[in-house]
Amino acid sequence: MTDAYSPNVEMLRITDLHAFYGESHILHGIDLSVNRGEVVTLLGRNGAGRTTTLKAILGLTGRRTGSVMMNGRETIAMPPHRIARLGIGYCPEERGIFASLTAEENLLLPPAVGSGGMSLDAIYAMFPNLAERRASQGTRLSGGEQQMLAMARILRTGARLLLLDEITEGLAPVIKQALGQVIRALREKGLTIVLVEQNFRFAAPLADRHYVVEHGRIVERVDKNELSSRMSTLHELLGV
Amino acid sequence: MEIFGVSLQGLAGQLLIGLINGSFYAVLSLGLAVIFGQLNIINFAHGALYMMGAFLAWIGLTHFGINYWAALLLVPLLIGLLGIVIERALLRWLYQLDHLYGLLLTFGLALIIEGLFRYYFGISGESYEAPEALRGGVDLGFMFLPLYRGWVVVASLVVCLATWFIIERTKLGAYLRAGTENPKLVQALGINVPLMITLTYGFGVALAGFAGVLAAPILQVNPLMGSNLIIVVFAVVVIGGMGSILGSIVTGLGLGLVEALTRVVYPEASAVVIFVIMVIVLLVRPAGLFGREN
Structure with missing residues (x-):
């Protein structure tokens, strides 16, 4: 199987990525790489450039320069929909549930971007709440349900790389726990995940590697096995 | 009976x-x-393109022998193609800017467009x-x-309902x-x-x-027929609610009837009744009768 855990096959490589919103220069040369089947987090303070990094991968910022290679293909000049079609699923921080669509229409909205996406039944088995609320207006769902929906929506598409932005923000502990289990299940399926996370305690046990973003640059890279020895550095950088 | x-x-x-x-x-x-829903553009050229549709039907019939039924199919296609050219060449540069x-x-x-048609066809009007x-x-x-006239009502209703069905169902x-709400995310x-x-x-x-x-x-084919109508249509859009599909259909038909009733009851007011309603709606419900308040 090509999508099993293969830590030596590079899926995403970002080199010297700069991104702008109008005149403001947000990313100042991001360098990072993610291998197939890995879970990687972007840590950092608010405004450090973590969300912008995810958006810049998809071409959702203004001008961007540098290089973003997806499975060996340069995407820096591609429009967002073509980048997504290379097999990327994006779950935005604000969740992006559409009010004019029912929950199920939201779920079925994104087109397939790869093979082997989860079936509707499998998704409803993973998120039973969504099955119950399939006919409700998307934004009538609770915050937790909307988060599940935003995740479920990209699992259907066969995306192999998931960009997840602050998925636990503002959610009850029991839902955070459930999301942690979902991430573990996805990782076992061989999906590659880039997680932007404020909640270090949530991210730490899930990730293979952590990048710390500050002022639009990667300032620290910490692998899972160095975590305990470098805790003090992280504390200092993140103020946790 | 009276x-x-x-x-x-x-x-x-x-x-x-x-x-x-x-x-x-x-x-x-x-x-x-x-158009407003997807492009965020208030398409003032709409009346001119409507006029062009009538003229293309007339030109087709008088110069090329294209009958009404063929025109009903061909003319929207031609105008649609022209629209695609307009969007690609001109409008797409404006999406980041203000509606204005x-x-x-x-x-x-x-x-x-109106100037060109006036130049070539004059304003005396043609009959079809x-x-x-x-x-x-x-x-x-x-x-x-x-x-x-019966056919006009039926054909319009069918087209409106088909459009509504496609968009809502x-x-x-x-x-x-989804694109109306958040085009970036949809992309x-x-x-x-x-x-x-x-x-x-x-x-x-x-x-x-x-x-x-x-x-x-039913109307005279005239270069000014669009600009006469479009102002009322804009009032209809404002009353129904910018970008609301059902709103524009129901409001359009409803206001046509209101105008007619006014003509019966108090003919002097029939030309302004829609604008009076518009003012009231704007004061009471600025997003329009069917619009979503932000």
């Missing part, structure tokens, strides 16, 4: 005229609503015969219904609704939003072209 001092027959006749005007309001404001720029650009386009099959009428007992419509999910926007503008103006062909046999 109502408001008008015979039942006279009243029914006025209501039919109202229904026909309402049909045009509905088809035109529907096109504007669809789109309005000004399309207003300029409307003036250019209704197709053979729809001449004459039927006596409904309480009134005489000219067949062509199909997968394609889900893309469009990030892998949908070709720029293409969708181009086709939407093409479809929206094709509706105007369709209305133009429908109008050719």
Whole structure:
């Protein structure tokens, strides 16, 4: 199987990525790489450039320069929909549930971007709440349900790389726990995940590697096995 | 029998005229609503493209022998293609800017198109015969219904309802609704939003072209026919709620009828009644009767 855990096959490589919103220069040369089947987090303070990094991968910022290679293909000049079609699923921080669509229409909205996406039944088995609320207006769902929906929506598409932005923000502990289990299940399926996370305690046990973003640059890279020895550095950088 | 001092027959006749005007309001404001939803542009060229639709039908018939039924199909296609060219060449540069720029650009386009037609055809107007099959009428007992007018109402309703169905009940419509809310995210999910926007503008103006062909046999085909109508249609859009699909259909038909009733009760007010309603709606419910308040 090509999508099993293969830590030596590079899926995403970002080199010297700069991104702008109008005149403001947000990313100042991001360098990072993610291998197939890995879970990687972007840590950092608010405004450090973590969300912008995810958006810049998809071409959702203004001008961007540098290089973003997806499975060996340069995407820096591609429009967002073509980048997504290379097999990327994006779950935005604000969740992006559409009010004019029912929950199920939201779920079925994104087109397939790869093979082997989860079936509707499998998704409803993973998120039973969504099955119950399939006919409700998307934004009538609770915050937790909307988060599940935003995740479920990209699992259907066969995306192999998931960009997840602050998925636990503002959610009850029991839902955070459930999301942690979902991430573990996805990782076992061989999906590659880039997680932007404020909640270090949530991210730490899930990730293979952590990048710390500050002022639009990667300032620290910490692998899972160095975590305990470098805790003090992280504390200092993140103020946790 | 008399109502408001008008015979039942006279009243029914006025209501039919109202229904026909309402049909045009509905088809035109529907096109504007669809375009506004995706492009965030208030398409002031809509009236000019409607006029162009009527003229293309007339030119087709008089110069190329293209009959009404063929024109009903071909003209919207041509106007739609022209719309695609306009969107690709001009409008797409304006999406990042304020609504006002789109309005000004399309207003300029409307003036250019109307100017060209005035230059080539004058303003005296041309007449277009209704197709053979729809001449004459039927006596409904309480009134005489000219067949062509009945057809205009039916054809408009079918087109409006089909458009509503596509937008509210199909997968394609889900893309469009989602695109109205958050085009960037829809594109990030892998949908070709720029293409969708181009086709939407093409479809929206094709509706105007369709209305133009429908109008050719009952109104004079005249370079100014669009600018006379479009101001009322904009009022309809404002009353219904910017970008609301159902709102534009219901409001269009409803206001056509209101106008007709006013003509019966107090003819002097019939030309302004829609604008009076617009002012009241703007004061009480600024997002329009069917619009979503932000």
